[in-house]
Amino acid sequence: MKEVPIETGEKLWGPPERVVLVTSVDEAGKANIIAVGWAMRANMSPPVFAIGLGRKSQSCTNIAASGEFVFALPGTGLAREVMYCGTHSGREVDKFAETGLTALAASVVKAPLIDECLANFECRVTASQEIGDHRVFFGEVLAAWQGEAEEPHLLVVGTGSGYEQVHEEGAFRLGAVRP
Amino acid sequence: MKEVPIETGEKLWGPPERVVLVTSVDEAGKANIIAVGWAMRANMSPPVFAIGLGRKSQSCTNIAASGEFVFALPGTGLAREVMYCGTHSGREVDKFAETGLTALAASVVKAPLIDECLANFECRVTASQEIGDHRVFFGEVLAAWQGEAEEPHLLVVGTGSGYEQVHEEGAFRLGAVRP
Numbered sequence: 353m354k355e356v357p358i359e360t361g362e363k364l365w366g367p368p369e370r371v372v373l374v375t376s377v378d379e380a381g382k383a384n385i386i387a388v389g390w391a392m393r394a395n396m397s398p399p400v401f402a403i404g405l406g407r408k409s410q411s412c413t414n415i416a417a418s419g420e421f422v423f424a425l426p427g428t429g430l431a432r433e434v435m436y437c438g439t440h441s442g443r444e445v446d447k448f449a450e451t452g453l454t455a456l457a458a459s460v461v462k463a464p465l466i467d468e469c470l471a472n473f474e475c476r477v478t479a480s481q482e483i484g485d486h487r488v489f490f491g492e493v494l495a496a497w498q499g500e501a502e503e504p505h506l507l508v509v510g511t512g513s514g515y516e517q518v519h520e521e522g523a524f525r526l527g528a529v530r531p
Numbered sequence: 532m533k534e535v536p537i538e539t540g541e542k543l544w545g546p547p548e549r550v551v552l553v554t555s556v557d558e559a560g561k562a563n564i565i566a567v568g569w570a571m572r573a574n575m576s577p578p579v580f581a582i583g584l585g586r587k588s589q590s591c592t593n594i595a596a597s598g599e600f601v602f603a604l605p606g607t608g609l610a611r612e613v614m615y616c617g618t619h620s621g622r623e624v625d626k627f628a629e630t631g632l633t634a635l636a637a638s639v640v641k642a643p644l645i646d647e648c649l650a651n652f653e654c655r656v657t658a659s660q661e662i663g664d665h666r667v668f669f670g671e672v673l674a675a676w677q678g679e680a681e682e683p684h685l686l687v688v689g690t691g692s693g694y695e696q697v698h699e700e701g702a703f704r705l706g707a708v709r710p
Contacts, residue, residue, distance in 0.1 A: 353635055353646050353676050361675025362578045364604060364650040366684065368547050368708065392571040394583045395663035399541045402581065402667065404573045425543060456532055467532050471543040481660050483669050484574035488581065490662050496540025497532050505545065514693060514708035529547065529693035529708050 367510040371434055371526065374403055375422040375455070375463045376414035383455055383464050385447045386411040387438030389508055390486075391423070399493040401475060404486050410442030412487050419477045420461040421491055424469040427503030431519035431526040433468075434506060439521065460494045470505060472497040504528035546689040550613055550705065553582055554601040554634070554642045555593035562634055562643050564626045565590040566617030568687055569665075570602070578672040580654060583665050589621030591666050598656045599640040600670055603648040606682030610698035610705040612647075613685055618700065639673045649684060651676040683707035 372391050377383050390404030401423050405412040415421045426434050433451040440447060448455050448464075455464035458474045465472040475491025509515035509527040517527040548568045556562050569583030580602050584591040594600045605613050612630040619626065627634050627643075634643035637653045644651040654670025688694035688706040696706040 353644055353648075353651065353678050355638060356675050356677045358578060358672055358675045361650055361652060361677060362672065364677065364684075365572065365580075368686070369549075370547075390571045390573060392569045392581070392583065393544065394569060394667055395665045398663065399537060400662050401544075402571070402583070402662075404571065404581070459534060465532060469532075471540055472532065473540060479660050479662060481658050481667075481669065483579050483581075483658060484577065486574045488573055488660075488667075488669075490660065490667075493537055493541065496535050496537045498535045498540060498543065499532050507547070510708075512708065512710060514710055529689075529691065531691060531693055 369508040373424040376411050377462050378414050384410050384442035385437045387434045404488045407487050422463045423473040424466045425471045426506045427470045427501050428518050428528045435521050470499050548687040552603040555590050556641050557593050563589050563621035564616045566613045583667045601642045602652040603645045604650045605685045606649045606680050607707045614700050649678050
C-alpha cells in the first residue's frame with residue numbers, strides 16, 4: 353500500500369456505475385431530463401434514493417424549487433438518449449423534444465414519467481445537502497411504475513471484454529454486463 | 532408503463548452494485564470495519580464520497596463522533612471478508628481480528644487503512660444527513676493510497692452468466708463482471 357496523489361487514487365473508483373434519468377419541471381411546468389451517474393439507495397423503508405447533481409444545472413434549479421423528481425431506470429436501448437441528456441443543458445434545449453422520449457403524467461408529482469424506461473419512481477425531496485459545486489437530493493419514493501422493456505439496465509461501463517458497449521462518446525462508455 | 536406497488540418497483544433497482552469497506556475508530560481508538568453497498572461520488576473537486584449506514588451500527592456511532600473514516604475498495608479476493616464485515620456487528624466482534632485483515636496507520640485520520648484493499652481513501656466528514664433509520668456521511672478525500680493487488684473491484688452481482696460469482700451467503704452474491 354503506497355500513498356499516491358489524490359488525482360491518481362480517485363481513478364481507482366471505476367466502472368461499472370449505474371446511470372439513471374431524472375425528470376423535473378420548472379415553475380412554468382416545462383419538463384427537463386438529466387442523466388445521473390451519482391445515485392444510490394439511502395433508506396430501505398420507506399425507500400429513498402439519493403442523487404448528486406451539479407448546482408448549475410437546470411434540473412438542480414427545478415428540483416430545489418419544486419421539491420420533486422422522477423427517478424427513471426433506462427435500459428440498454430436508451431444509450432443514445434441518455435448520452436444526449438447527460439451532455440446537453442436543459443437551459444438550452446428541450447430534451448424530451450430532442451430525444452423523442454415520451455413524457456407520461458405521473459400519479460403524485462408534476463415531473464413526468466419516461467415511457468421508454470424500465471421503471472419510474474415518483475420521489476418527494478425530504479432533504480438535500482450542498483457539497484462543493486454539487487447538491488445531493490434525497491427523494492422518498494411515493495409511487496413506482498414498471499415498463500414493458502426487458503433490457504438490461506444501462507451502465508457506465510469499462511473497457512474489459514465483460515461489457516457489451518452500446519454507445520461511446522468522448523470519455524463516456526455506456527452499455528451492460530455481457531450476458 | 533403500469534403503476535405497481537412500491538415493494539415491486541424497488542426490486543428493479545438491481546445489481547451490479549459496488550461494495551466498499553469503511554473503517555472507523557471509537558473514542559478509545561478501537562477500529563471497526565463495515566461493508567457498504569450504498570456509496571457514491573458526491574463532488575468532483577475536491578473529491579467527496581457519500582456512504583449510507585444504518586444508524587444503529589457501531590460504524591455510524593464512530594464516524595459521527597470522530598468525523599473521519601477510511602473508504603477502502605476491496606477486490607474479488609476479499610469476498611469472504613467483505614461478507615463477514617457486512618453481516619456482523621462491531622458491537623459484538625473485532626472484525627480486524629476475525630477476518631485477519633491488516634490495519635495500517637493512515638497519514639491524516641485515526642481510522643486505519645486496510646492493507647489488502649485495492650485502494651484506501653482517508654476522508655474527513657464535511658456533512659451528514661439523517662434519512663429514516665440511516666445516516667449518509669459525506670467524506671472529503673484528504674489522502675489516497677494504492678494497493679498492490681490487481682484484482683477486479685468486488686461487486687454485489689446478479690445471477691446472470693455475465694458475472695463471476697465468488698461468494699454467496701443468504702440473499703447476497705459477491706463477485707465481478709466476468710472478464
